[in-house]
Amino acid sequence: MSDFVKFGIIGAGSAVWRYHKLGTKNNPRIKFVSGYDIDENKLAKAAKYSKLEPFSKLDEFLKNDIDAVMVLVPHYLHKDLVIAVAEAGKHVICEKPMATTLEECDEMITATKKAGIKFMIAENHRFLPAHQFIKDVVQRGFIGDVFLGRTYEGAYAASQFFSADDWGFTYTKGGGGVVSDQGVHKFTMLNWILGEVDSAQCWLSKTLKSPPNKGEDTAIILLRYKCGATVTVDISSSTVHPLTNKTELHGTKGTIFEDHDWERPVKIFSSHPEAEVKGAYYSPEIEHGPFPDYYKISMGHEDAYFAECILEDKKPEFTPEEARQGVAVVLLAYLSAKNGRMTSMDELMEVYKKEGTRSILQGLGEVTQKNYEKLNWD
Ligand SMILES: NC(=O)c1ccc[n+]([C@@H]2O[C@H](COP(=O)([O-])OP(=O)(O)OC[C@H]3O[C@@H](n4cnc5c(N)ncnc54)[C@H](O)[C@@H]3O)[C@@H](O)[C@H]2O)c1
Structure with missing residues (x-):
């Protein structure tokens, strides 16, 4: 080689x-x-x-x-x-x-x-330096046991919703709407930091008048993790601002705020002995930049890491099994929207064994709120 x-x-x-x-x-x-x-x-x-x-x-x-x-x-x-x-x-x-x-x-x-x-x-x-910093300090106990989290991704991708021929956000070719397309980023990142999801509840909404083959453009998902954390994931492809993300984690010993729009993307409050500043907020220097820089930075690191694994014959630390768990949370969220209640991972596994998980993507349009009827986008 x-x-x-x-x-x-x-x-x-x-x-x-x-x-x-x-x-x-x-x-x-x-x-x-x-x-x-x-x-x-x-x-x-x-x-x-x-x-x-x-x-x-x-x-x-x-x-x-x-x-x-x-x-x-x-x-x-x-x-x-x-x-x-x-x-x-x-x-x-x-x-x-x-x-x-x-x-x-x-x-x-x-x-x-x-x-x-x-x-x-x-x-x-998984390769964004801000997220890697958060993973590292949570693991080292800087904010203690995480019990509450809030995350957000917003983008404006309306053009992909209006054409029925565009594969994006369709049930058949996209695997669903914004929960599949954007939510999976959040679920994979949160699983990495917090471990396994126990159960979820999800609400799906169409705020844009998109054709029936298109999934939700907006969703809220409530996740309960086995570690005891409860997290909300708010995602939308119709929010009117440049692409951005935010994550907030609260633990028994401190708090982390992260915002992709900030030049220094992380603000942390911790009294941990190794914290740069103890008992007050501080914002460490982390390689970052608002969209599109964080795309270039994170993809650059991701591709560099994959090349390194090939050249040095290493197994990628981010495994396909972990990526599969991100898809599992997407499907759990959809199943809960169909059930209209909190739904457990065990229930998802029952569907996997019996009908197969493709069945979850069918009939999702019927449980998606048609909120565009109440909104004026003109
Ligand atoms: N990581 C991120 O933040 C991020 C952002 C955007 C897109 N994505 C992902 O990137 C992937 C592509 O998305 P996109 O928005 O760039 O799509 P796109 O529609 O812009 O491009 C898809 C390309 O695939 C080609 N194509 C379609 N069918 C093909 C086939 N059978 N064989 C070969 N080529 C084929 C199309 O002609 C097109 O050039 C998706 O998985 C999407 O979720 C990731």
């Missing part, structure tokens, strides 16, 4: 590709060399502007001289394309959410293990 990884891109025309490209542009250990896309125009643009050797046939792409593949396609395609890449013997990093059902995640885990390649989900929230 050389001292850098040659990557090919599946979904070379994807919108998120530009942030991976920007985040890794000064990384000598990563070279993006080729791309595959079913859209000839997008492929031609990727060839022109990103200097990717273009492939319009998957089998030919998989035979080109690459070590690893980055999969940047609609959610319902993640499973088949990750398996195809693994079977071709290439390492694979695939965008979030891992897949639309737990059964698809299982197939991906089995196939990638069998192929003996490195496999990681591109969950950039």
Whole structure:
């Protein structure tokens, strides 16, 4: 193996590709060399502007001289394309959410293990320095036992809701609306910091008059963790401001506030002996910047880490099993919305064993509040 990884891109025309490209542009250990896309125009643009050797046939792409593949396609395609890449013997990093059902995640885990390649989900929230700081200080006891949390992600993605043909936020191709698309970031990050979810309750809302194949654009999810923490996750794709995130964690010995819009994204109150300032708020210096910088920074670290795992033959610390747990919380939230009550992980596992988790995505529109009828967007 050389001292850098040659990557090919599946979904070379994807919108998120530009942030991976920007985040890794000064990384000598990563070279993006080729791309595959079913859209000839997008492929031609990727060839022109990103200097990717273009492939319009998957089998030919998989035979080109690459070590690893980055999969940047609609959610319902993640499973088949990750398996195809693994079977071709290439390492694979695939965008979030891992897949639309737990059964698809299982197939991906089995196939990638069998192929003996490195496999990681591109969950950039796990690689954002602000989140890594929070994970570290919570683990070291800076705020004691966490009992309360609040998180928020807001984006304005209305254009994706109005076209029924766009795959984004659809039940069939997206795996649901904003809970699947944005919520999964929060769930994966919170599971990492707080451990296993015990139960959830979720409310789904359409604030935009989107076609019936589109899921919710706004949701509130209440999560109860086995560690004793209760957390609310508020997410929306119709809030009118640039993309942002916030997380707040309160523990028995202190508090952390985090806001992606702040230059110093974390404010912490702690009396821990190792705290920089004891008994008063302080904001450590952390690599960060409001959108789009935090995309570039987190994706840059994520891709660098995956390349490092390949070059140094290490198993990625962020495992596919953990990414699957993020999808499990998405499906638990949806199941609770259908049940209209708090629903436990054990109940989700019953559905998994009996009907299969695809069944949860059916009929979600009926339990989604049609709040657009009360709103004036003109
Ligand atoms: N981490 C983040 O914050 C973040 C942000 C945006 C998107 N994403 C994720 O990135 C992925 C792609 O999303 P996007 O918004 O960039 O999508 P997109 O619709 O902009 O791009 C998808 C690309 O895949 C191509 N494609 C579709 N079907 C294909 C097939 N069968 N074979 C090959 N190419 C195919 C399309 O032509 C298009 O170029 C999704 O998983 C999404 O959730 C992550």
